[in-house]
Amino acid sequence: MRPREIVPGIYEVGAVDWDRRLFDSLIPLPDGTSYNSYLIKGSEKTVLVDSVDPTMESILLNNLSQLELASIDYVICHHAEQDHAGTIPKILEMYPEAKVITSPKCKGMLEDLLNIEPERFITVADKETISLGDRTLEFIHTPWVHWPETMVTYLKEDNILFSCDFFGSHLATTDQYWHDAEHVFEGAKRYFAEIMMPFRNIIAKNLTKLKDYQIDYIAPSHGPLYDCPGCILEAYDRWVLDEPKNIVVLPYVSMHGSTRIMVEHLVIALSQRGVTVKQFDLTVTDIGKLAEALVDAATIVIGTPTILAGPHPAVAYAAILANALRPTTKFASIIGSYGWGGKTVETIAAAIPNLKVEILDPVLCKGLPKQADLEALDALANAIAQKHKEAGFK
Numbered sequence: 001m002r003p004r005e006i007v008p009g010i011y012e013v014g015a016v017d018w019d020r021r022l023f024d025s026l027i028p029l030p031d032g033t034s035y036n037s038y039l040i041k042g043s044e045k046t047v048l049v050d051s052v053d054p055t056m057e058s059i060l061l062n063n064l065s066q067l068e069l070a071s072i073d074y075v076i077c078h079h080a081e082q083d084h085a086g087t088i089p090k091i092l093e094m095y096p097e098a099k100v101i102t103s104p105k106c107k108g109m110l111e112d113l114l115n116i117e118p119e120r121f122i123t124v125a126d127k128e129t130i131s132l133g134d135r136t137l138e139f140i141h142t143p144w145v146h147w148p149e150t151m152v153t154y155l156k157e158d159n160i161l162f163s164c165d166f167f168g169s170h171l172a173t174t175d176q177y178w179h180d181a182e183h184v185f186e187g188a189k190r191y192f193a194e195i196m197m198p199f200r201n202i203i204a205k206n207l208t209k210l211k212d213y214q215i216d217y218i219a220p221s222h223g224p225l226y227d228c229p230g231c232i233l234e235a236y237d238r239w240v241l242d243e244p245k246n247i248v249v250l251p252y253v254s255m256h257g258s259t260r261i262m263v264e265h266l267v268i269a270l271s272q273r274g275v276t277v278k279q280f281d282l283t284v285t286d287i288g289k290l291a292e293a294l295v296d297a298a299t300i301v302i303g304t305p306t307i308l309a310g311p312h313p314a315v316a317y318a319a320i321l322a323n324a325l326r327p328t329t330k331f332a333s334i335i336g337s338y339g340w341g342g343k344t345v346e347t348i349a350a351a352i353p354n355l356k357v358e359i360l361d362p363v364l365c366k367g368l369p370k371q372a373d374l375e376a377l378d379a380l381a382n383a384i385a386q387k388h389k390e391a392g393f394k
Helices: 054-066 088-094 104-114 181-210 229-241 258-272 287-294 313-325 344-351 371-391
Strands: 004-007 010-012 015-017 033-035 038-041 046-049 074-076 099-102 121-123 129-131 136-141 151-155 160-164 217-220 245-252 276-281 297-307 331-338 363-366
Touching (some): 015 054, 074 088, 088 104, 099 104, 104 121, 181 229, 181 287, 217 229, 245 287, 245 313, 258 276, 258 331, 258 363, 287 297, 297 313, 297 344, 297 371, 313 344, 331 344, 331 371
Parallel strands (some): 074 099, 099 121, 160 217, 245 276, 297 331
Antiparallel strands (some): 004 010, 010 038, 015 033, 038 046, 129 136
């Protein structure tokens, strides 16, 4: 991929990673990703905005070489994670006069993670500016988007927000802008769910900080750019601030079919009562899809068999993940089967303390579900539908 101009003197110089399928040894990447880096030429100073993952170092360096730069004066590091910062040591080696501009907290992280010498840094306060001659950079601290040190940069004369992980999407694409709106929107929502949702409350404050800026372009660190920034800003407002919807997310595992029968019965019962259900078999589920579904869900119902006196390990993992993501889910319940006993309900309830949910009566059956168990599932469906109606979820 060659350098691409956004506006005169500002270029994309990052890399597209078509083949990466796992991020942080945790997050599936069905559509690959990109590591976006940007080069800004001012009349007096030249700036590199973020770098790329070390695996893509050669692409960044080749792109920079095509621009025939006399120097790089500054390297902005918005976020210390290696997919953005990992190639900075190489840039500093190639351009010994360059200084790293970052937040005070990020400076300490980069010293720890990448062994960058303290004298190579310029730390900037919130709303501090630096002139490039004919262009002015303003640095806006946006902590917990998604680490404590993160910030974004606003280029005043061109109304460009360089947002790093904020508003990103894990997508490998040749499109410079988000022209495939449906695909990019889904990628951005999934990205929000997996990475940003745990920090929903502070992200709301960071969104408020951006309200007074005239933004014509958003240039994130992953995925395509936004030349209609209102689209993604409005989406974030909804994901952060809206009430949950009339949706039940139902992740489950069934070892010998009993739990599966219960899941199928409950799904039909809920749908008959006007509740949307999103069902996930955890043995084959893309965990990112589950995270995305949790953004809007009013209720989570966990289905599990009992194994070694507790929930199936895949179910325990999903419960821990949901607890870490902290969706605005309001209600939860547990259904499943057992052979002779156990503490499935207690174990799952203990795994989700961050979910501020009302626990609705679980339905556990011994062996195959009997008529009384199916009637209990109907009662659970009634309770969920009634709770959603009383809360006004649509």
